[in-house]
Amino acid sequence: xxxLLDLEGVAAYYGAIQALNGIDIQVMEGEIVTLIGANGAGKxxxxxxxxxxxxARSGRIMYAGExxxxxxxxxxxxxxxSQSPEGRRIFPRxxxxxxxxxxxxxxxxxHFDADLEEVFSLFPRLKERIAQRGGTLSGGEQQMxxxxxxxxxxxxxxxxxxxSLGIAPMLVRQIFAAIKEINAAKGVTILLxxxxxxxALRLAHRGYxxxxxxIQMSGTGSELLARPEIxxxxxxxxxx
Amino acid sequence: xxxIDYIAQAKESAIAALVxxxxxxxxxxxxxxxxxxxxxxxxxxxxxxxxxxxxxxxGHFMVNLARGLLQQRRRAAKPAIARAANLKSVAxxxxxxxxxxxxxxxxxxxxxxxxMDVGTLVLTYVMLGWGLNIVVGLAGLLDLGYxxxxxxxxxxxxxxxxxxxxxxxxxxxxxxxxxxFFGIILGFPVLxxxxxxxxxxxxxxxxxxxxxxxxxxxxxxxxxxxSRIPRPDFFGLPFARSSPDGATFHEFFGLEFSSxxxxxxxxxxxxxxxxxxxxxxxxxxxxxxxxxWEALREDEIACRSLGVNPTNTKLTAFAIGAMFGGFAGAFxxxxxxxxxxxxxxxxxxxVILAIVVLGGMGSQIGVVLAAILLIGGTxxxxxxxxxxxxxxGAAMVAIMVWKPRxxxxxxxxxxxxxxxxxxxx
Ligand SMILES: Nc1ncnc2c1ncn2[C@@H]1O[C@H](COP(=O)(O)OP(=O)(O)O)[C@@H](O)[C@H]1O
Ligand SMILES: [Mg+2]
Numbered sequence: 001x002x003x004l005l006d007l008e009g010v011a012a013y014y015g016a017i018q019a020l021n022g023i024d025i026q027v028m029e030g031e032i033v034t035l036i037g038a039n040g041a042g043k044x045x046x047x048x049x050x051x052x053x054x055x056a057r058s059g060r061i062m063y064a065g066e067x068x069x070x071x072x073x074x075x076x077x078x079x080x081x082s083q084s085p086e087g088r089r090i091f092p093r094x095x096x097x098x099x100x101x102x103x104x105x106x107x108x109x110x111h112f113d114a115d116l117e118e119v120f121s122l123f124p125r126l127k128e129r130i131a132q133r134g135g136t137l138s139g140g141e142q143q144m145x146x147x148x149x150x151x152x153x154x155x156x157x158x159x160x161x162x163x164s165l166g167i168a169p170m171l172v173r174q175i176f177a178a179i180k181e182i183n184a185a186k187g188v189t190i191l192l193x194x195x196x197x198x199x200a201l202r203l204a205h206r207g208y209x210x211x212x213x214x215i216q217m218s219g220t221g222s223e224l225l226a227r228p229e230i231x232x233x234x235x236x237x238x239x240x
Numbered sequence: 241x242x243x244i245d246y247i248a249q250a251k252e253s254a255i256a257a258l259v260x261x262x263x264x265x266x267x268x269x270x271x272x273x274x275x276x277x278x279x280x281x282x283x284x285x286x287x288x289x290x291x292x293x294x295x296x297x298x299g300h301f302m303v304n305l306a307r308g309l310l311q312q313r314r315r316a317a318k319p320a321i322a323r324a325a326n327l328k329s330v331a332x333x334x335x336x337x338x339x340x341x342x343x344x345x346x347x348x349x350x351x352x353x354x355x356m357d358v359g360t361l362v363l364t365y366v367m368l369g370w371g372l373n374i375v376v377g378l379a380g381l382l383d384l385g386y387x388x389x390x391x392x393x394x395x396x397x398x399x400x401x402x403x404x405x406x407x408x409x410x411x412x413x414x415x416x417x418x419x420x421f422f423g424i425i426l427g428f429p430v431l432x433x434x435x436x437x438x439x440x441x442x443x444x445x446x447x448x449x450x451x452x453x454x455x456x457x458x459x460x461x462x463x464x465x466x467s468r469i470p471r472p473d474f475f476g477l478p479f480a481r482s483s484p485d486g487a488t489f490h491e492f493f494g495l496e497f498s499s500x501x502x503x504x505x506x507x508x509x510x511x512x513x514x515x516x517x518x519x520x521x522x523x524x525x526x527x528x529x530x531x532x533w534e535a536l537r538e539d540e541i542a543c544r545s546l547g548v549n550p551t552n553t554k555l556t557a558f559a560i561g562a563m564f565g566g567f568a569g570a571f572x573x574x575x576x577x578x579x580x581x582x583x584x585x586x587x588x589x590x591v592i593l594a595i596v597v598l599g600g601m602g603s604q605i606g607v608v609l610a611a612i613l614l615i616g617g618t619x620x621x622x623x624x625x626x627x628x629x630x631x632x633g634a635a636m637v638a639i640m641v642w643k644p645r646x647x648x649x650x651x652x653x654x655x656x657x658x659x660x661x662x663x664x665x
Contacts, residue, residue: 051544077545077546077547090542093651094538095653101528102535105546153547
């Protein structure tokens, strides 16, 4: 297995405030890796730093053998990395179809129709709502749209930030099933940020636990699930 | 709350009147007068100031009242989705109607010289509105100095046409290119700024261009402006009674000479230029770059995470908007035959922006309605003399109360769903 994404000692700041304190994360090609941690631990910052906004102040980020630490965001996002950002950030006044077209803006138009069909087969609800404005979708549908939009650029690495946040439990199950399928059927590597540690660890091959901007623990999903301190902090009475 | 609280509103209006008083006393109440025998004296006109302040208070109260009543009515009205669908067909018929009317206007019995002049003026502002709509309405960049590009286009045309004697059809694209170039020069450093900051810098840019035109006497003629700008001809045929170098328009077509020929030609010229702006905008909205403008206006972070380069995307919007402003400027110069910096003051930018905002930010037909209302309206009410601007202001307030998001604020999707969804990526 080759390393697709490699963070070495990455530190990131918002102004003078340090949000990431030298973290190391490795994601192998074809894996689902999850990053769990409490609110404010720095999970979203980790994903945003990979995307170059904010840029890492020290350390190194390698993607597919290339150093992307100091590249501008729009370049990184055209290298086969795609993100469904925190809070989904779909375009509310645009229709579902237009949102998906934005996702494919820099891809080859020749496979637009095929990619669209794949997204619709993954999330049939989106097809039913193709002409509806993004802002009028339910939270779960918006999340499907955000993931679908990220898939339209045919990513090699998909970054997902809390896809289960604020979504009805039934839809959460659907979305996690879709994530699994994206990885298994399309071979897309996935870095999944979650507060819903139970679902995430069951789904992921490996996981990292982030506490106050530093990696505290890592291991396979089932290993971490079995650890008593994880159960105490993130599962029982924690943010399930 | 369904009930309107009159007492609270009256209090609020009283406060507005007091604030108004603080402004009217120094501005209106004290007036320097230097016509008298003993030099400059101060004329105290407190009654005027107080009356104005009371007027402000009453106006404030009425506006709030109207707004409250409208909200009550709106709550009882149809659901939003039905309204949106309605609006769409209304916009469609308005657009088709306006197009046909614009085409046949010169042939209508009442279309005398005055009507054609007003029509041409309205169309100039429709075109400027559509040009600015790309920047403000689609890309969401608040540009308060759009008149700068109008000026650059007008002066480029005047300078090139007078010095080189090239025809309108050569000078027009050059004027547009110069304006676009200025758009890039301005846009490059300032497009990192957001919202208010961008507005202030563009405002300053508009003024700088005007001041340069005013002071670079050798090049632009300074405050005297430039006159004897070549008038347009009909693809080589001049609109004149006779010409030493060949046939004129009326001779070539075997018509009786009439000064209306040129007026009507100018009308159709701006009609075509405006239509070009509109068709271009409608087309580009469906292309990735145009869609990215709109997306950028909605969510810049999401755009960056999709690989959109915000700076370049904004720059194209700015440059293309400027280019259409430049075309309109070239038309203005050839129509007037005379230009001076006075035609390119901040108030022009404000009027064009008002047209875009009143039209509904991004709505093409809304711009037409607003231009007819604001430009046509002020022309028709010219008899009101100095009360014209008052009527203008009142109309703007009324529209903002009645339709706070502009006349036609519903965004049209760029994709129509036919039998084959997803066609035309
Ligand atoms: N834009 C920002 N400006 C300043 N501080 C921020 C910003 N975004 C996040 N932070 C801070 O960085 C820390 C990590 O935040 P975040 O990465 O959003 O955590 P998580 O996603 O794990 O909840 C928090 O202390 C948060 O307050
Ligand atoms: Mg977060």
